[in-house]
Amino acid sequence: MIPHDETMILETPFYSRCLAACEINLWEDWKGYRSAQAYTSVEQEYFAVRSNTGVFDISPMIKYRFIGPDAGAYLNRLLTRDISKIAIDRVAYTVWCDDEGQVMDDGTIFHLGENDYRLCAYARCLDWLMWSAEGFDVTIFDETADIAALAVQGPTSCAVFKNMGFTGIENLKPFGITRYPFEGSEVMISRTGFTGDLGYEIWIEPALAEAFWDQLFAAGKLRGIRAIGSAALDMLRTETGFLQAGVDFVPAEEAIRNGRSRSPFELGLGWLVSFDKPVFNGRKALLKEKKEGSRYAFVYLDVEGNKPAEHAFIYAGNKEVGTVTTAAWCPTAKSNIAFAQVDAKYGKVGQELVAEIYYERELKWTRLMAKCTVVEGAVFNPPRKRQTPAADF
Amino acid sequence: MINLDKNYDVIIVGGGHNGLVCASYLAKDGRSVLVLEANNSIGGASATSEFVDQFSVSSCAHWLIQLNPDIASDMGLNSQGLEMAARDLKTIALAEDADHLTIDGDNLEGGGISDEDRKAYIAFNKQMLKFCKLLAGAFNRRAPKLVEGNLTDRLTLAKLGLGMKMLGKDDMSDLMRLALINIYDVMEENFDNELLKGAISLDSLLGSHMGPRSPNTVYGYLYRRMGDVFGYKGPAVVKGGMGAVGEAMANAARAKGVDIQLGAAVSKINIDVDRATGVTLADGTVVNGALVVSNADPKTTFNKLVGLANIETGVARRVKTMRMKGDAAKLHIALDSLPNFTGLTEQQMGQRLVIAPTMNYIETAFNASKYGEYSKAPAMDISIPSVHDASLAPDGKHVMSVIVQYAPYELAGGWNDEHKEAFKNLVIDRIADFAPDLKDKIVAAQLLTPVDIEERFHIHGGHWHHGEISLDQILMMRPFPGASQYGTAVDGLYLCGAGNHPGGGVMGLAGHNAAKEIINRGKSA
Numbered sequence A: 001m002i003p004h005d006e007t008m009i010l011e012t013p014f015y016s017r018c019l020a021a022c023e024i025n026l027w028e029d030w031k032g033y034r035s036a037q038a039y040t041s042v043e044q045e046y047f048a049v050r051s052n053t054g055v056f057d058i059s060p061m062i063k064y065r066f067i068g069p070d071a072g073a074y075l076n077r078l079l080t081r082d083i084s085k086i087a088i089d090r091v092a093y094t095v096w097c098d099d100e101g102q103v104m105d106d107g108t109i110f111h112l113g114e115n116d117y118r119l120c121a122y123a124r125c126l127d128w129l130m131w132s133a134e135g136f137d138v139t140i141f142d143e144t145a146d147i148a149a150l151a152v153q154g155p156t157s158c159a160v161f162k163n164m165g166f167t168g169i170e171n172l173k174p175f176g177i178t179r180y181p182f183e184g185s186e187v188m189i190s191r192t193g194f195t196g197d198l199g200y201e202i203w204i205e206p207a208l209a210e211a212f213w214d215q216l217f218a219a220g221k222l223r224g225i226r227a228i229g230s231a232a233l234d235m236l237r238t239e240t241g242f243l244q245a246g247v248d249f250v251p252a253e254e255a256i257r258n259g260r261s262r263s264p265f266e267l268g269l270g271w272l273v274s275f276d277k278p279v280f281n282g283r284k285a286l287l288k289e290k291k292e293g294s295r296y297a298f299v300y301l302d303v304e305g306n307k308p309a310e311h312a313f314i315y316a317g318n319k320e321v322g323t324v325t326t327a328a329w330c331p332t333a334k335s336n337i338a339f340a341q342v343d344a345k346y347g348k349v350g351q352e353l354v355a356e357i358y359y360e361r362e363l364k365w366t367r368l369m370a371k372c373t374v375v376e377g378a379v380f381n382p383p384r385k386r387q388t389p390a391a392d393f
Numbered sequence B: 001m002i003n004l005d006k007n008y009d010v011i012i013v014g015g016g017h018n019g020l021v022c023a024s025y026l027a028k029d030g031r032s033v034l035v036l037e038a039n040n041s042i043g044g045a046s047a048t049s050e051f052v053d054q055f056s057v058s059s060c061a062h063w064l065i066q067l068n069p070d071i072a073s074d075m076g077l078n079s080q081g082l083e084m085a086a087r088d089l090k091t092i093a094l095a096e097d098a099d100h101l102t103i104d105g106d107n108l109e110g111g112g113i114s115d116e117d118r119k120a121y122i123a124f125n126k127q128m129l130k131f132c133k134l135l136a137g138a139f140n141r142r143a144p145k146l147v148e149g150n151l152t153d154r155l156t157l158a159k160l161g162l163g164m165k166m167l168g169k170d171d172m173s174d175l176m177r178l179a180l181i182n183i184y185d186v187m188e189e190n191f192d193n194e195l196l197k198g199a200i201s202l203d204s205l206l207g208s209h210m211g212p213r214s215p216n217t218v219y220g221y222l223y224r225r226m227g228d229v230f231g232y233k234g235p236a237v238v239k240g241g242m243g244a245v246g247e248a249m250a251n252a253a254r255a256k257g258v259d260i261q262l263g264a265a266v267s268k269i270n271i272d273v274d275r276a277t278g279v280t281l282a283d284g285t286v287v288n289g290a291l292v293v294s295n296a297d298p299k300t301t302f303n304k305l306v307g308l309a310n311i312e313t314g315v316a317r318r319v320k321t322m323r324m325k326g327d328a329a330k331l332h333i334a335l336d337s338l339p340n341f342t343g344l345t346e347q348q349m350g351q352r353l354v355i356a357p358t359m360n361y362i363e364t365a366f367n368a369s370k371y372g373e374y375s376k377a378p379a380m381d382i383s384i385p386s387v388h389d390a391s392l393a394p395d396g397k398h399v400m401s402v403i404v405q406y407a408p409y410e411l412a413g414g415w416n417d418e419h420k421e422a423f424k425n426l427v428i429d430r431i432a433d434f435a436p437d438l439k440d441k442i443v444a445a446q447l448l449t450p451v452d453i454e455e456r457f458h459i460h461g462g463h464w465h466h467g468e469i470s471l472d473q474i475l476m477m478r479p480f481p482g483a484s485q486y487g488t489a490v491d492g493l494y495l496c497g498a499g500n501h502p503g504g505g506v507m508g509l510a511g512h513n514a515a516k517e518i519i520n521r522g523k524s525a
Helices: A015-021 A042-051 A071-078 A126-132 A157-163 A206-223 A230-239 A283-292 B017-028 B069-075 B115-139 B151-166 B169-178 B183-190 B194-205 B217-229 B243-255 B298-306 B313-321 B359-370 B417-432 B450-457 B509-521
Strands: A026-030 A033-038 A053-057 A062-067 A090-097 A103-113 A116-121 A139-142 A148-153 A177-182 A185-190 A199-204 A225-227 A296-303 A313-316 A319-330 A335-343 A352-361 A364-375 B008-013 B033-036 B048-052 B055-058 B084-086 B091-093 B101-104 B107-110 B259-261 B266-272 B275-281 B286-294 B328-335 B352-355 B379-383 B398-405 B442-448 B493-495
Touching: A015 A033, A015 A206, A015 A225, A033 A230, A042 A053, A042 A225, A042 A230, A053 A206, A053 A230, A062 A071, A071 A116, A071 A126, A103 A177, A126 A139, A126 B313, A148 A157, A148 A206, A157 A199, A157 A206, A177 A206, A185 A206, A199 A206, A206 A225, A230 A319, A230 A335, A296 A319, A296 A352, A313 A335, A335 A352, B008 B017, B008 B275, B017 B033, B017 B069, B017 B243, B017 B286, B017 B509, B033 B243, B033 B286, B048 B243, B048 B328, B048 B442, B055 B328, B055 B398, B069 B243, B091 B194, B101 B194, B107 B115, B115 B151, B115 B169, B115 B183, B115 B217, B151 B169, B183 B194, B183 B217, B183 B359, B194 B217, B194 B352, B194 B359, B194 B379, B243 B259, B266 B286, B266 B298, B286 B509, B298 B313, B298 B493, B328 B417, B328 B450, B359 B379, B359 B398, B379 B417, B398 B417, B417 B442, B442 B450, B493 B509
Parallel strands: A053 A225, B008 B033, B008 B286, B033 B259, B091 B352, B286 B493
Antiparallel strands: A026 A033, A053 A148, A062 A116, A062 A139, A090 A103, A103 A116, A148 A199, A177 A185, A185 A199, A296 A335, A296 A364, A313 A319, A313 A352, A319 A335, A352 A364, B048 B055, B091 B101, B101 B107, B266 B275, B275 B286, B328 B398, B328 B442, B352 B379, B379 B398
């Protein structure tokens, strides 16, 4: 149980190590846990992931477990992806919708074993999961506090793990799961992450968290390992085109105003929707949308100049057609990227739009009408992300 | 009879009265229709059964009080053998001191009734009837959707709205006030006589899980009085028992070309991803149909026949939260001869007898059920149909049918034999307080608890209305939002039972409206 009655903010199993590493004492609240926004400087942390290895404490991420003979069928009705195609020891990115086909959240589903799955989510949704369980033989529980987890991301991450004695880790394919003995117990490693780089996530019992951190950082010393905070992660995910729930879309259950939620198609996530499977939440509404058209389109924009188009309005000619949800100058891709929601009839790849950017320098505000081009997808997408065996950097 | 070579346009699950009404209208529209009934007799809760050798009784509903006359005439039920053994019966509210109150239309006799109450009762009836007429305008058509309503829906709403305006200022504000309060307060406002207040209160909550002080009871009362709009001046006794209604409807349906198969329990409604394709019977037979119409209650339909796993979470949740726990039991007594109710003549014993001496008596009876106990002094609605219909029992002998409130579906400790026996004896003892020689005349007695009613009539929770009739579960909220116009989230699957607008009672409008909706949506519905 999470002792929310005893403390206003919780500590993760790695907290003692995060505290020691956090030189600038910059914290934030991530789903009730004290979580570092930055440890030293955001740029340094960003470049650790792109050049060496960055370690991000993902323990606060909401984790649900599904066990029982109907676990697979249950998840197939809950999620938009065809779960029957996800083999044991594989992970998949997915979204889930309400009956109206509006995205409630996105996350990753881990097929841990026969009739055994884990779902990592942005928001708590146990009530929805339990309502959905009517008619299925499945046991569901929140295991957020029972699992300590780290994202270990960057080109040297595989080498760091090899230094730790995880022989053969280089052969783990993207979205694969493997396990190694650790301190008389076990660590689960998945080749997953939120940075678009070569990288892994590790899952371990909380009692072993500190020991793992210590061995990891010892093994990574000569490979430039560094703890990173959420600010750097935000740059990384933007560069590689990953959506952030609560930023790039309003989870359907949290949307109060009519029409503020979005369907998977409207978020550019139509590829996650499988109509070739039994009934799932949102199926009917999504089929209808597919037939009749969406209201909005999600686009990646390459924005002229180097001023991030944060909160910018987007124009097609003189007509306002949308707004930016995420924007950042991406140092490695060397491009000024923005994610935007535009009216469905705009946003074809190659289309030129205009972003109305306001920026401030020493109290002087400047309005900039920056040209931008709709681009296909992530600007940062290196081969090392997929390469198996993973390269030794 | 099932003809597997026929490609049925419509398969109706359940041969209750609404299923048969729906089948008839669809067949009349030229569709090939098959009705599948799990039991070996037709009519569902409109049933007659021989509960002891040679003694028969209406085993669920026992009065005919609101069968819609347009449906009866469209189906030609009179020429199909439906006969009343008696109609426009009086209600006699039994008093402990044998000074009973007789309610006969607008007239009140006995029970120490005052002239003020007599006058007030006439005014009360007039107003209630006015309200019922207004509601009736929305009863024989589908419930309107509030948003995205089309012209039909807007007309229904406009008619309701206009109807309310036409009531006049006083009646309109009265309706809006009364609909939300409880029958107890309304009775206190209008009358002094305890027997009268008790009897009216009982009418407002029969079959429900409510006491006189529960909100929604005024709507329950209006719902029951709907029979007045349909031409009933009191309950009627059907010749041969309520099963004869089912039989006549089945005859009418067959005459229109409907195939009816008895003893065919549907175990599953077959669905291809999101479209109903037919049904699978308990014996494994698969029957395909372009449309499946379920006369089963919404919970049984979705929990058991469709499977909550095969519909989306939002709908499954609404099914789950629907309120339908029965709180009424049935007691059937075979009698060697007519018992003597103190202060009643034989002719009077053929009327409707109620035991609800005061509103607090009913409320106290209800209290127990809130905590999973049966009432120690239950309220009752008693019928001795054999007074009017000798065919129900051997010569000179009689049957008594009693609706008993309250007997909660979820009794603490469960409805085992011991609890059933104790409750049965308690009910008999209570009736014997008014008919002292009753126990000497009993040949046999049968108690049907809500659990028995669930098993026998396949109604979830043993709730004869297929869902509580209350403001949160009527009109566009019946059975639940998203399924209130007889269509469901599963394409090709419709609902036609009492769980739908306008509701239960042997009325037939749910089945009629469902058929109308299916016909309006055209062949591809």
